[in-house]
Amino acid sequence: MSKTQSNVQIKKEWDIVGARQMGREKAKELGFGTVDQARIATAISELARNIYLYAETGTITYEIVGDLNKIGLKIIASDDGPGISDISSAMEDGFSTSGGLGAGLPGVKRLMDNFDIESEDGKGTTITAIKWVRN
Amino acid sequence: MSKTQSNVQIKKEWDIVGARQMGREKAKELGFGTVDQARIATAISELARNIYLYAETGTITYEIVGDLNKIGLKIIASDDGPGISDISSAMEDGFSTSGGLGAGLPGVKRLMDNFDIESEDGKGTTITAIKWVRN
Amino acid sequence: MGPFRFNSDNYRKLLERYIATEDESSLYQAEQFSKLSMQNNISPEEIINIHIQSLKELYPDLPKEIDSSLNFLLETMISYGLAYQEFQTLREKQGKLESEISVAANMQQTLLSTHKPEIVGLDIGAISVPANIMNGDYYHFVTDENGNLGIAIADVIGKGIPAALAMSMIKYSLDSFPETQRNPRVILENLNRVVERNVDTSMFITMFYGLFHAESNLLQFASAGHEPGFYYSAKKDEFFEIKTNGLVLGVTNDTTYEQFDIQMEKDDIVILLTDGVTECRVGERFIEPDEVLQVIRNYMHLPAQEAVERVYRHFEKLQDFQLRDDFTLIFLKK
Amino acid sequence: MGPFRFNSDNYRKLLERYIATEDESSLYQAEQFSKLSMQNNISPEEIINIHIQSLKELYPDLPKEIDSSLNFLLETMISYGLAYQEFQTLREKQGKLESEISVAANMQQTLLSTHKPEIVGLDIGAISVPANIMNGDYYHFVTDENGNLGIAIADVIGKGIPAALAMSMIKYSLDSFPETQRNPRVILENLNRVVERNVDTSMFITMFYGLFHAESNLLQFASAGHEPGFYYSAKKDEFFEIKTNGLVLGVTNDTTYEQFDIQMEKDDIVILLTDGVTECRVGERFIEPDEVLQVIRNYMHLPAQEAVERVYRHFEKLQDFQLRDDFTLIFLKK
Ligand SMILES: [Mn+2]
Ligand SMILES: [Mn+2]
Ligand SMILES: [Mn+2]
Ligand SMILES: [Mn+2]
Numbered sequence: 001m002s003k004t005q006s007n008v009q010i011k012k013e014w015d016i017v018g019a020r021q022m023g024r025e026k027a028k029e030l031g032f033g034t035v036d037q038a039r040i041a042t043a044i045s046e047l048a049r050n051i052y053l054y055a056e057t058g059t060i061t062y063e064i065v066g067d068l069n070k071i072g073l074k075i076i077a078s079d080d081g082p083g084i085s086d087i088s089s090a091m092e093d094g095f096s097t098s099g100g101l102g103a104g105l106p107g108v109k110r111l112m113d114n115f116d117i118e119s120e121d122g123k124g125t126t127i128t129a130i131k132w133v134r135n
Numbered sequence: 136m137s138k139t140q141s142n143v144q145i146k147k148e149w150d151i152v153g154a155r156q157m158g159r160e161k162a163k164e165l166g167f168g169t170v171d172q173a174r175i176a177t178a179i180s181e182l183a184r185n186i187y188l189y190a191e192t193g194t195i196t197y198e199i200v201g202d203l204n205k206i207g208l209k210i211i212a213s214d215d216g217p218g219i220s221d222i223s224s225a226m227e228d229g230f231s232t233s234g235g236l237g238a239g240l241p242g243v244k245r246l247m248d249n250f251d252i253e254s255e256d257g258k259g260t261t262i263t264a265i266k267w268v269r270n
Numbered sequence: 271m272g273p274f275r276f277n278s279d280n281y282r283k284l285l286e287r288y289i290a291t292e293d294e295s296s297l298y299q300a301e302q303f304s305k306l307s308m309q310n311n312i313s314p315e316e317i318i319n320i321h322i323q324s325l326k327e328l329y330p331d332l333p334k335e336i337d338s339s340l341n342f343l344l345e346t347m348i349s350y351g352l353a354y355q356e357f358q359t360l361r362e363k364q365g366k367l368e369s370e371i372s373v374a375a376n377m378q379q380t381l382l383s384t385h386k387p388e389i390v391g392l393d394i395g396a397i398s399v400p401a402n403i404m405n406g407d408y409y410h411f412v413t414d415e416n417g418n419l420g421i422a423i424a425d426v427i428g429k430g431i432p433a434a435l436a437m438s439m440i441k442y443s444l445d446s447f448p449e450t451q452r453n454p455r456v457i458l459e460n461l462n463r464v465v466e467r468n469v470d471t472s473m474f475i476t477m478f479y480g481l482f483h484a485e486s487n488l489l490q491f492a493s494a495g496h497e498p499g500f501y502y503s504a505k506k507d508e509f510f511e512i513k514t515n516g517l518v519l520g521v522t523n524d525t526t527y528e529q530f531d532i533q534m535e536k537d538d539i540v541i542l543l544t545d546g547v548t549e550c551r552v553g554e555r556f557i558e559p560d561e562v563l564q565v566i567r568n569y570m571h572l573p574a575q576e577a578v579e580r581v582y583r584h585f586e587k588l589q590d591f592q593l594r595d596d597f598t599l600i601f602l603k604k
Numbered sequence: 605m606g607p608f609r610f611n612s613d614n615y616r617k618l619l620e621r622y623i624a625t626e627d628e629s630s631l632y633q634a635e636q637f638s639k640l641s642m643q644n645n646i647s648p649e650e651i652i653n654i655h656i657q658s659l660k661e662l663y664p665d666l667p668k669e670i671d672s673s674l675n676f677l678l679e680t681m682i683s684y685g686l687a688y689q690e691f692q693t694l695r696e697k698q699g700k701l702e703s704e705i706s707v708a709a710n711m712q713q714t715l716l717s718t719h720k721p722e723i724v725g726l727d728i729g730a731i732s733v734p735a736n737i738m739n740g741d742y743y744h745f746v747t748d749e750n751g752n753l754g755i756a757i758a759d760v761i762g763k764g765i766p767a768a769l770a771m772s773m774i775k776y777s778l779d780s781f782p783e784t785q786r787n788p789r790v791i792l793e794n795l796n797r798v799v800e801r802n803v804d805t806s807m808f809i810t811m812f813y814g815l816f817h818a819e820s821n822l823l824q825f826a827s828a829g830h831e832p833g834f835y836y837s838a839k840k841d842e843f844f845e846i847k848t849n850g851l852v853l854g855v856t857n858d859t860t861y862e863q864f865d866i867q868m869e870k871d872d873i874v875i876l877l878t879d880g881v882t883e884c885r886v887g888e889r890f891i892e893p894d895e896v897l898q899v900i901r902n903y904m905h906l907p908a909q910e911a912v913e914r915v916y917r918h919f920e921k922l923q924d925f926q927l928r929d930d931f932t933l934i935f936l937k938k
Contacts, residue, residue, distance in 0.1 A: 088926060173297075297676070
């Protein structure tokens, strides 16, 4: 298993692909099945794309988490962008943030097991999501 | 092309399969693509299953219809069963008639291009649906 | 061919049989399998995965390109899986909302319900049926100590919840007018101000208000743009349209209404209605006024309540049991 | 890697590249492809079909078993395709319903709006914020010719559209009582009968009604099971709970209410509220009564309107901007 934390900078659209790839590799290493690997990659896609579109630059961080009983992959997407002024709207279905093309944040929440968002107007956004390996 | 009208009697569950098969063959002969063949078979399944479950016996009739410009397959499902007392409810999404397993009549309507229903309380039901070959 | 449990072994077995025989029976079972998997909240991308696993078990030497191609397909299904999950959430939400609306509709029915009074020498029939769950039509009877009868009939232009709220407003405003001041013209002028003040300009309310004097058999009335009713004169055996004029409620603050009257005689009938009766649609065409009167004529010899119910049932059937608009009909028979 | 049009050629090209390279970039584009196909209302079974066609073009000698297996997969996707189409219908329906509710909410706001009166020697602040779109809390001020102030504050137990309808009823009933008869006890007894007659037994309404006499500074009040407010005595620099008793509205027809009074003195404050204030939840725990009073104390030196707004903003933040219940707060400062 590689070191427990690593990250990918998001600056251009191409970096979204890099972030997905890193996530998929980590997921494979941890023993996630094909479907979950694809779900994790899609969630990262969404998060990285949000950074690219709205904050311009930011970071996707990968962390292996867990205890004796379970193990999982934590994805942290953080940026210093404009922040999300209305979080409860952004978490509503149908209120897509990627110009109608995305599954939006509710999609990320569905793809992963845990989901947390912190955002302050003008001070950026940090989204943390975990997926647990199914036994 | 075979004769323009034929039919399958529905008396037992096995007849549903026969009705689907006949429908799929007709559809293939008429030049429907694979997806439309599967849709027509599914619609017939639904109609035949309704007959089997609620009217016990009935008939699925196949008719080739059209004019110089278009050609299609007409499916007529008729029975002398108890009839549908509340047609508008039966045509509502989520009000499934096959014990939660079916796509119900709204499903048949979506799978086909034209849809018509006539039913009288205690006097049976006749459902007519047409699918047109896409050019 | 009985019911089977949802699991991937079943899928593999069905798939194997289908590949061997290409029979319709396996496809029928494929359909049953997919319905069952939907009942178990299995997403479409999981079906693709089950397909891949089954194929690998059946063909351990599956060409690498095929395996690879199926992974690609699985990837395209993830978004569809999300849509499928959103669908399930939405269906729950919709169910809740619908039950909320049906509670509100019940409440509205209680709130707006009116008691049909017994007036000596006047036979009253009234029916009001909503096209959807909530009724945007309204009628109301009120009597004073002298046995005079006030009759309101109204129609909100607009449907659903906003229309229901507007109707509650009309009801409570009407209730709040003192019993002694039941002059049709004045009532409409007061209501007009209430509506103008409280309701969005995009919502209009039409209303007819009548006051029947029990002793003199005089019906006084005024109308705020409401669908004209009919007066049947028994002596002439003829129907007359009840002509009025008057702006719908809520347009301007200072609208005034003109008051009219009809001297009712024995066996005469006053017929009040909303446009859900006269603009009844049969297929693509609207019904003709003469047809409406012919139907009324067929039943008007019956007791008033039975008559309005028969007329309603006639139009319900004519419209294939699918009302396009709320339907309200009142008969006042001398 | 720019945007591309939706067509099956694109799918084939992407698939071909992925089979050759197995690179993440193709999978990213697969995701984009599927989102685009969803925008074009392409059903999942059509994606399977595009996949089959692409594979046949890439491998004209595709093994018969593989072809056959994919047809089987396609068959299982037909039901999912139906669910997908139902989802689109439902989304439209939901959109309509939501806009209907928002129109109704706007109307409710207009209908229930109250004018905050200017009373010499009394500083009034009031705020009411719904947790969802429609407000199930209600407050109302009314003055008579002697400058006395009637204050109503109410909470429907129940949310959404039915609660909104119930509140309209309360508002119109209140409006219909003659101005001269503003005795709190009598008002609650009358309202109780209206609610009992008109509203389903599963819906309860709590209400506090107060009458402030401008000349004597006496506040008379009665409560129908409403959340107790607080009385701040400036002389003692202490808060007292405003103790009352009385059944919620609508339980039995003949409920009677006890009337209490408070003699207000200079700088005293009467604080009226709904349980959305006192039962404010922070994470998993309810806030303590002392914490509520501490927050009130922090802002009560401000002008009454500013004070209630500051208290609201404090609790809004504490609850992560997600109210669990409608929030209504009134300050009456001598
Ligand atoms: Mn209407
Ligand atoms: Mn109408
Ligand atoms: Mn409430
Ligand atoms: Mn409350």
